[in-house]
Every structure is written in C-alpha cells, then in structure tokens.
Amino acid sequence: MMDWKETVRTAIDALNARRMRSALTMLGILIGIAAVMLTVGLGQGAQTSITNQINSLGSNMIIVTPSQTTGSSGFRGGSTVTTLTTRDAAMLADPSVAPSVAAVAPTSSSQAALQSSTTTWTSTVVGTVPDWLSVRARTVETGRFFTSDEVNSSANVAVIGATTSSELFDTASPIGQTMTVGGQPFTVIGVLATAGSSLSSNEDDTVVVPSTTFAARLSTSDNAISVSSIYLQATDAESLSAAYQEVKTALLSAHGVTATTADFTVSTQAALVEAATSMTGVLTALLGGIAAISLLVGGIGVMNIMLVSVSERVREIGLRKALGATPSVIRRQFLVEAGILGMLGGLLGIGLGFLGSAILSPLLSITVEISWVATLLALGVSLAIGLVAGVYPATRAAKLAPIDALRSE
Amino acid sequence: MSALLSMEGVRKTYNTGSIAVDALRGVNLTVDAGDYVAIMGPSGSGKSTLMHIIGCLDVPTAGRYELDGVDVSSMTEKDLADVRNRKLGFVFQSFNLLHSLTALRNVELPLVYAGVNPGERRERALLALDRVGLAERVNHRPGELSGGQQQRVSVARALVTDPALILADEPTGNLDSVSTRDILALFDELTAAGRTIVMITHEHDVAERAKRTVHIYDGLLTDDAPLAGASR
Numbered sequence: 001m002m003d004w005k006e007t008v009r010t011a012i013d014a015l016n017a018r019r020m021r022s023a024l025t026m027l028g029i030l031i032g033i034a035a036v037m038l039t040v041g042l043g044q045g046a047q048t049s050i051t052n053q054i055n056s057l058g059s060n061m062i063i064v065t066p067s068q069t070t071g072s073s074g075f076r077g078g079s080t081v082t083t084l085t086t087r088d089a090a091m092l093a094d095p096s097v098a099p100s101v102a103a104v105a106p107t108s109s110s111q112a113a114l115q116s117s118t119t120t121w122t123s124t125v126v127g128t129v130p131d132w133l134s135v136r137a138r139t140v141e142t143g144r145f146f147t148s149d150e151v152n153s154s155a156n157v158a159v160i161g162a163t164t165s166s167e168l169f170d171t172a173s174p175i176g177q178t179m180t181v182g183g184q185p186f187t188v189i190g191v192l193a194t195a196g197s198s199l200s201s202n203e204d205d206t207v208v209v210p211s212t213t214f215a216a217r218l219s220t221s222d223n224a225i226s227v228s229s230i231y232l233q234a235t236d237a238e239s240l241s242a243a244y245q246e247v248k249t250a251l252l253s254a255h256g257v258t259a260t261t262a263d264f265t266v267s268t269q270a271a272l273v274e275a276a277t278s279m280t281g282v283l284t285a286l287l288g289g290i291a292a293i294s295l296l297v298g299g300i301g302v303m304n305i306m307l308v309s310v311s312e313r314v315r316e317i318g319l320r321k322a323l324g325a326t327p328s329v330i331r332r333q334f335l336v337e338a339g340i341l342g343m344l345g346g347l348l349g350i351g352l353g354f355l356g357s358a359i360l361s362p363l364l365s366i367t368v369e370i371s372w373v374a375t376l377l378a379l380g381v382s383l384a385i386g387l388v389a390g391v392y393p394a395t396r397a398a399k400l401a402p403i404d405a406l407r408s409e
Numbered sequence: 410m411s412a413l414l415s416m417e418g419v420r421k422t423y424n425t426g427s428i429a430v431d432a433l434r435g436v437n438l439t440v441d442a443g444d445y446v447a448i449m450g451p452s453g454s455g456k457s458t459l460m461h462i463i464g465c466l467d468v469p470t471a472g473r474y475e476l477d478g479v480d481v482s483s484m485t486e487k488d489l490a491d492v493r494n495r496k497l498g499f500v501f502q503s504f505n506l507l508h509s510l511t512a513l514r515n516v517e518l519p520l521v522y523a524g525v526n527p528g529e530r531r532e533r534a535l536l537a538l539d540r541v542g543l544a545e546r547v548n549h550r551p552g553e554l555s556g557g558q559q560q561r562v563s564v565a566r567a568l569v570t571d572p573a574l575i576l577a578d579e580p581t582g583n584l585d586s587v588s589t590r591d592i593l594a595l596f597d598e599l600t601a602a603g604r605t606i607v608m609i610t611h612e613h614d615v616a617e618r619a620k621r622t623v624h625i626y627d628g629l630l631t632d633d634a635p636l637a638g639a640s641r
Contacts, residue, residue, distance in 0.1 A: 324494020
C-alpha cells in the first residue's frame with residue numbers, strides 16, 4: 001500500500017504542475033477565511049469597545065430618561081416636555097422610597113459657548129449635584145468638585161474636563177481662572193480626570209456646574225425644575241435589579257401613570273450592555289454569514305477545479321490503475337490534493353486575516369480581536385471544505401474503469 | 410514448460426444500449442513461461458478486448474482465465490489492481506509516461522503502488538533503466554527524450570516489478586524504423602533472458618520477431634501458427 005508521504009508528494013507534484021490554477025483556486029478559500037476572520041474579529045472588537053464604553057459611564061448605574069409624550073396638540077415631539085424633575089430625584093434619594101439606591105444625580109445638559117481670557121470654545125454644559133461624581137465613576141484630577149452648599153447657593157463655579165481645559169487654558173492651570181459660560185461668569189474650581197470618549201460624546205470635553213446654577217442661568221427650558229435625565233447608583237451589583245424595580249414603581253406612582261403609559265424609561269447599565277451586545281452580535285453574525293458564503297463559494301471552486309482535474313487526467317488515472325493503483329489509492333490521492341488546496345488556502349487566508357487586522361485596527365480605532373480558537377477552527381474548516389469538495393471528484397476518479405481511462409486519447 | 414497463462418472459452422459481451430456486441434466469442438489460449446507470442450488481427454477483431462483481459466484491465470463475461478496459477482476471471486477491481494501490479498508489466502503504444510515526472514520517478518511508479526520503500530525503489534528503478542540503456546538519462550523528463558527513449562523508459566517501468574508477463578500493446582506503433590529496431594532488439598534480449606512476452610501488433614515484420622503468432626478474427630482465434638502469407 002502506498003504510504004502517506006508518497007501520496008502527499010504526488011498531490012503536491014500534481015498541484016505544482018498546474019500552479020496558476022491551484023493558486024486561483026486557493027484564492028477563493030483564502031478570501032473566504034480572511035473575510036470570516038476579519039468580520040468576526042471586528043464584531044468582537046466592536047462589542048468589547050462598546051461594553052467598555054458603557055461600563056466606563058459608571059458602575060451599577062441606572063438611568064432614567066424622559067419619554068417623549070404626545071402633547072395636547074396631537075403630534076409627537078412638537079414641544080419636548082421633559083417629564084422628569086428635581087422633585088423626582090429628591091424622592092428617589094429618600095432611602096424609605098428606594099432603599100437600594102445609593103446615590104442620585106439629576107442631570108440637565110445643553111451646548112454652550114465658553115470664553116476664557118484668551119480663547120473661545122463650545123462644549124456640553126452639565127448641571128448636576130455632587131453625587132454625579134460617584135454615580136458616573138469620575139474623579140477630579142486637580143482642584144475640587146463643587147459641594148452641596150454651592151448647589152444650594154447656586155454658586156457660579158464650574159468643574160471642567162481635561163480637553164476643555166487644554167482648549168481654553170492651554171497648559172496653564174485653570175484652577176481659579178474665570179471663564180464665561182453662555183455669557184455668565186464662572187470660576188473654575190477643578191479639572192476632571194480623563195475618561196476617554198464614549199459612544200455619543202467626548203466625556204473629557206465637558207463643563208459641570210451645580211444644577212441650581214444651570215437651571216437659573218443656563219437652562220433653555222421654561223420649567224426650572226425639569227431635568228434631562230436622572231442617573232442613579234445601586235448600593236451594589238446584587239441590588240441593581242431591586243433598585244431598578246424601586247425606581248420604576250416610585251416614579252410610576254409619583255407620576256400617576258401605569259407601565260403602559262409611562263412617560264419615562266428606566267434602564268440599567270447591564271441592560272444597555274446587553275442591548276448593545278445583542279445588536280453587535282446580530283451584526284457580527286450577519287456579516288460573518290456573508291463571509292461564510294464566500295468561503296462556501298471558495299469550496300465550490302475547489303470542487304469545480306478537482307472535477308476538471310479528474311476529467312483532464314483520465315489517462316493518468318488509467319495508467320496509475322494499470323500500474324497497480326487500487327480505487328482507494330486513487331480516491332485518496334485526489335482527496336489529499338483537494339485537502340491541500342483547502343488547507344493552503346486556509347493558511348494563507350489566516351495570514352491575510354492577521355495582516356488585515358493589523359491594518360484595520362488603527363484605521364477603525366477598534367481592535368480587531370482574532371482569537372486563536374477561531375483561527376484554528378478556520379484552518380480546520382478550510383481543510384474540511386477541501387476534503388468535502390474533493391469527495392465527489394475523487395470518487396469519480398476512483399470509479400473510472402482502467403480501460404476507459406486508457407482508451408481516451 | 411508450465412502454462413503461465415491459460416484461457417478457456419473466454420467470452421466478452423459489451424452491452425451498448427439495447428445491442429449486445431460479442432467482442433470475444435470463446436477464446437482458448439495458452440502461453441508457456443518464457444514464450445514470446447504475437448497476437449495479430451485487424452481492427453474490430455477483438456484484439457484490444459483480448460489484450461485488456463490478458464492485462465487484467467477487464468474481466469471476461471464468461472469463461473476461465475488463469476494467470477500465473479491464479480484465477481483472475483471474477484476478481485474485484487482492488488484484487489485486479491494488485492495482480493496488475495505484481496504479475497504484469499505494460500508497454501503501451503503511446504508510452505503513457507507521466508510528463509511531470511523524471512524517467513526515474515516514472516519507473517518507480519509501480520513500486521510505489523507495491524509499497525516498496527524509497528531506497529529500494531530507487532535502486533531497482535536505476536537498475537531497470539540501466540538494463541534498457543538509459544543510465545545516463547534517469548533525471549530527464551519524457552519531453553526531453555526521443556520517442557525510442559521514452560518507449561525504453563516504459564519497458565524499464567514494465568520490468569521493474571519483475572513481472573510474470575510483459576504485455577506490449579502495439580509497442581512500435583508510434584516509433585520510427587530505427588527506434589522500432591531498437592525496441593524489438595530489446596524484446597529479443599528479454600526473451601533470451603527468459604521473460605514471457607505477449608505483444609499485440611498489426612505489423613507482420615514486427616510479429617515475425619516473436620516465437621509464435623496468434624491470429625484473432627471476429628472474436629475467435631483463427632490459427633496458432635508461424636506467420637502466414639501477406640497482410641491485408
């Protein structure tokens with residue numbers, strides 16, 4: 001019986017004799033494997049990045065946002081009535097109402113023009129309370145955050161983000177400097193530690209002021225006590241769902257609405273992560289599926305070329321049979337050829353995948369996460385595709401009658 | 410001398426659609442070890458079918474065929490492949506060498522299928538190529554060899570397994586007169602060395618070189634005698 005080494009050598013000789021065709025056939029598998037690796041890797045990378053961003057917003061966080069209500073005029077969003085107020089926030093801060101809530105930070109925000117002594121800049125101004133710092137898991141780099149007293153007295157003090165600081169004051173220390181926010185003078189008392197950019201906004205380009213000051217001097221809303229969202233922090237991870245229920249129940253009864261007519265939305269950070277994960281998961285599966293189809297097409301290419309190869313090499317097959325090759329030896333030879341096509345294509349595809357991830361990661365600022373398990377799986381899949389695609393042509397070759405094979409001149 | 414090859418009442422019927430064609434209609438043939446037999450016949454006579462059955466490339470529809478003491482009349486394709494590998498050496502009209510392989514690797518091929526290890530394989534193939542006078546050309550590919558040299562490579566390939574029977578199908582059909590003389594001289598040497606050869610040919614001057622000539626006509630062996638008269 002012919003040994004494996006000889007079978008592989010014969011297969012490589014045969015592929016080598018038709019170099020161009022073998023290379024083109026491998027290209028199909030190569031592109032398929034690289035496409036699957038990159039789409040799945042990109043999806044994984046995007047998922048990790050989104051999850052990190054959501055987690056960087058804070059820990060054990062619950063976010064209450066107003067729903068747009070249909071006003072009396074009958075059309076939606078005609079006048080955005082913010083249904084959340086500082087009264088809601090004060091109620092939720094009461095331990096007898098929501099015992100699982102550790103901290104509450106009602107937040108309003110708007111875009112405002114900033115001006116220092118030397119330059120101007122536009123940024124997001126957030127009006128909130130001292131709890132904001134812990135709820136949003138932020139820290140102060142230099143200076144200090146404002147106090148409850150400053151909130152009560154509507155003090156004109158501001159804490160600014162690192163980006164805002166460098167834009168307005170360059171390298172100079174902003175602490176104690178005066179700047180105007182929307183035309184109102186504010187004293188800078190602190191700079192926030194950097195948090196990185198999130199999904200929707202740059203968390204380092206922001207101005208945080210006391211909520212009362214915001215309502216009195218900066219708010220565009222005619223309702224002084226309305227807020228754009230309420231951030232809450234559960235006491236710990238275990239009490240997150242309890243806190244969620246408490247907040248929801250308390251707000252429903254306070255607003256006198258039922259769950260179906262609720263004028264607000266409560267979501268937990270975990271729910272946001274889950275939603276984002278399932279969204280990117282679906283997207284990854286979709287793109288990966290399309291890439292897998294290209295791999296399938298590559299497999300069909302291998303099958304096609306093996307069939308052509310069998311009919312071209314009828315005389316060779318006949319001769320080999322006349323010299324003593326059994327049907328199973330012939331079958332194995334063609335299977336090994338197809339398998340090598342698949343596996344070489346797969347190996348080159350993995351190489352292209354790594355190259356692509358190295359190029360794409362900095363371009364898309366998302367780390368393309370290629371796992372070794374997925375890579376080995378890809379190699380296995382490409383070998384399997386080659387073998388499966390080779391079964392039919394190899395069986396045809398094995399079944400050729402030696403006289404028919406020798407006769408065809 | 411004992412019979413190396415014996416056929417009794419061998420029939421071969423091909424079913425092409427609704428029509429059954431009798432290619433062989435009861436052939437009896439015995440070839441002794443060491444014999445050199447030429448089989449002659451016009452096209453359509455069943456000559457090729459007979460060659461296929463002798464070469465174990467096909468099995469008879471009816472009758473008995475023994476080769477080197479083994480009944481091969483109803484063997485499976487796998488067993489037939491084994492018999493072809495061990496007992497037969499083929500020389501074809503169109504050489505049937507693999508163009509991508511060197512002469513040496515072409516000659517090694519039957520040994521590959523016999524499972525001979527690479528060292529011994531190479532040694533035996535070199536010996537066979539030396540035997541046909543191509544020791545200097547072992548690393549040439551068929552495209553770099555003349556027709557006569559290519560046919561000598563295929564004779565080396567037929568010899569390398571030390572088969573019981575060498576079966577040559579029109580071995581000089583594609584050769585010029587010089588190469589034809591060359592190959593026939595090689596066959597003379599082989600038969601002198603005790604090899605058994607069965608040769609299919611339609612050329613009288615080629616058949617003349619054999620010890621015995623058999624004629625086939627309409628699927629039957631008509632005579633078994635030294636050369637007779639002029640060709641058609």
